[in-house]
Amino acid sequence: MGSFDRVVRGGVVVTGSDTVRADVGITGETITAIGLDLATDGAEVIDAGGLLVLPGGVDPHCHIEQLDPDGSSYEDSFAQASAACFAGGTTSVITFAAQFKGQRLGPVLAEYHRRAAQGMVDYSFHQIINDPFYAVVQEDIPEVVASGVRSLKVFLTYDDVRIDDRQYLRVLAAARRAGAIVTVHAENYDAIGWLTEALLKAGMTAPKYHAWARPTVIEREATHRAIALAELVDQPIQIFHVSGPEPAHEIAAAQDRGLKVWGETCPQYLVLDAADMDRPGFEGAKFVCSPAPRGQAESDGLWQAIRAGTIDIISSDHSGHSFYKEGIGKQRNGTDAPFTRIPNGVPGLAARMPIIFSEGVSKGRIDLQTFVRLTSLNAAKLFGLYPRKGTIAPGADADLVLWDPTRKVTITNNLMQHAIDYTPYEGLEVTGWPQITIARGRVVMQDGVVTAEPGSAKFLARGPYDLIRPRGVLPNGFDASAIMI
Numbered sequence: 001m002g003s004f005d006r007v008v009r010g011g012v013v014v015t016g017s018d019t020v021r022a023d024v025g026i027t028g029e030t031i032t033a034i035g036l037d038l039a040t041d042g043a044e045v046i047d048a049g050g051l052l053v054l055p056g057g058v059d060p061h062c063h064i065e066q067l068d069p070d071g072s073s074y075e076d077s078f079a080q081a082s083a084a085c086f087a088g089g090t091t092s093v094i095t096f097a098a099q100f101k102g103q104r105l106g107p108v109l110a111e112y113h114r115r116a117a118q119g120m121v122d123y124s125f126h127q128i129i130n131d132p133f134y135a136v137v138q139e140d141i142p143e144v145v146a147s148g149v150r151s152l153k154v155f156l157t158y159d160d161v162r163i164d165d166r167q168y169l170r171v172l173a174a175a176r177r178a179g180a181i182v183t184v185h186a187e188n189y190d191a192i193g194w195l196t197e198a199l200l201k202a203g204m205t206a207p208k209y210h211a212w213a214r215p216t217v218i219e220r221e222a223t224h225r226a227i228a229l230a231e232l233v234d235q236p237i238q239i240f241h242v243s244g245p246e247p248a249h250e251i252a253a254a255q256d257r258g259l260k261v262w263g264e265t266c267p268q269y270l271v272l273d274a275a276d277m278d279r280p281g282f283e284g285a286k287f288v289c290s291p292a293p294r295g296q297a298e299s300d301g302l303w304q305a306i307r308a309g310t311i312d313i314i315s316s317d318h319s320g321h322s323f324y325k326e327g328i329g330k331q332r333n334g335t336d337a338p339f340t341r342i343p344n345g346v347p348g349l350a351a352r353m354p355i356i357f358s359e360g361v362s363k364g365r366i367d368l369q370t371f372v373r374l375t376s377l378n379a380a381k382l383f384g385l386y387p388r389k390g391t392i393a394p395g396a397d398a399d400l401v402l403w404d405p406t407r408k409v410t411i412t413n414n415l416m417q418h419a420i421d422y423t424p425y426e427g428l429e430v431t432g433w434p435q436i437t438i439a440r441g442r443v444v445m446q447d448g449v450v451t452a453e454p455g456s457a458k459f460l461a462r463g464p465y466d467l468i469r470p471r472g473v474l475p476n477g478f479d480a481s482a483i484m485i
């Protein structure tokens with residue numbers, strides 16, 4: 001009897017730092033060896049000849065079964081979303097537990113745990129803070145963080161969920177005390193409101209005006225402010241879904257000054273365009289998300305920011321709203337709805353890695369190691385999942401994706417395996433496709449067939465880690481966060 005349960009044999013192993021020809025030995029749920037010609041006696045051999053062996057993807061920003069204030073939820077169940085993840089090579093997600101006004105966090109988080117445990121993909125949460133009242137800040141945030149949810153998410157815009165600058169400061173301070181990172185949706189609430197009112201008064205209500213209501217400048221301003229206030233509190237933050245070079249420059253400037261500020265972008269800002277929202281009829285609603293997709297110059301600028309390392313994570317921001325179903329999803333308010341009443345977001349769990357591989361590696365914009373850093377390693381590091389996730393190393397979870405770098409695929413919705421009835425990437429041709437996904441040692445997807453058992457997901461509790469420790473640099477050396485609740 002050999003020492004491995006499974007051996008992935010004959011592939012090219014890629015991590016965030018290396019590309020080597022090697023076998024991977026798996027014992028139980030764990031990688032136990034990497035080397036040439038590992039003994040295979042008694043082991044199941046998984047042939048990786050001609051394939052790349054990559055760490056399973058980590059998607060650190062996706063909305064799954066998220067509840068709306070009216071009690072309805074985003075369409076994908078955790079089980080369906082897990083299938084979509086595995087189909088696209090992703091084996092871990094960080095999704096959201098959403099607090100609404102007046103709610104304590106304990107029961108909110110418990111409900112999302114209950115839901116997520118029914119899926120197959122390993123998960124953690126960002127705790128959304130919509131209402132940082134005293135008990136939430138004083139008692140709940142420390143408890144949530146101690147339970148392993150080591151990131152808080154805030155919106156600086158959206159009517160029902162935004163927090164103002166003073167509230168943002170309270171959340172930053174609470175995160176600093178508890179040892180969590182804060183992730184930020186950065187757009188200027190009042191400027192969007194002002195522009196929106198003008199557009200509606202002028203009768204400009206079609207989906208394409210969604211982009212007019214939130215031009216880049218309002219994202220740049222909010223990014224600048226989010227960073228400045230985080231500097232004031234000395235609290236590490238990540239700016240979510242950066243849509244172009246202007247907000248990316250704000251992040252680069254902060255990084256140049258040594259601040260702990262990170263940025264992510266998403267495939268929609270690399271391959272979609274504001275013009276997509278101007279398709280005939282209601283079709284443009286398929287592409288309505290926030291920030292809005294922009295144009296070629298912005299996606300070129302984003303690739304530059306990615307190559308420079310300013311943007312070091314690409315998430316999906318998967319937000320499933322079907323397009324064709326009457327009365328729900330994008331049609332919730334009818335097909336004549338003004339842009340203000342179209343649910344925001346695009347689905348993308350399964351499309352994320354193939355699009356980034358194709359647009360990045362296959363088109364020569366980035367190398368293989370950068371692809372791994374963008375799609376798994378950096379998210380695992382920033383959010384405290386490393387080295388269990390995000391790499392191929394002895395002791396890491398055996399989460400692997402066996403990737404065919406030459407396979408050409410035209411993206412269609414049936415390949416996405418989500419509950420949503422469309423993909424904004426329909427018809428996009430990609431080179432490079434996941435052939436086998438292995439999650440904690442089990443083959444969970446082969447040739448598009450997902451075989452994982454619902455209920456096999458594990459919660460990924462995240463303990464304290466150095467990367468998100470505050471720098472200890474405060475204006476005047478005065479730590480207001482130690483005083484202000």
Ligand code: DUC
Binds near residue numbers: 290
């Ligand atoms: N924007 C978000 O901030 N979240 C979900 C979807 C979207 O478009």
Ligand code: ZN
Binds near residue numbers: 185240241290
């Ligand atoms: Zn957002």
Ligand code: ZN
Binds near residue numbers: 061
């Ligand atoms: Zn989001």
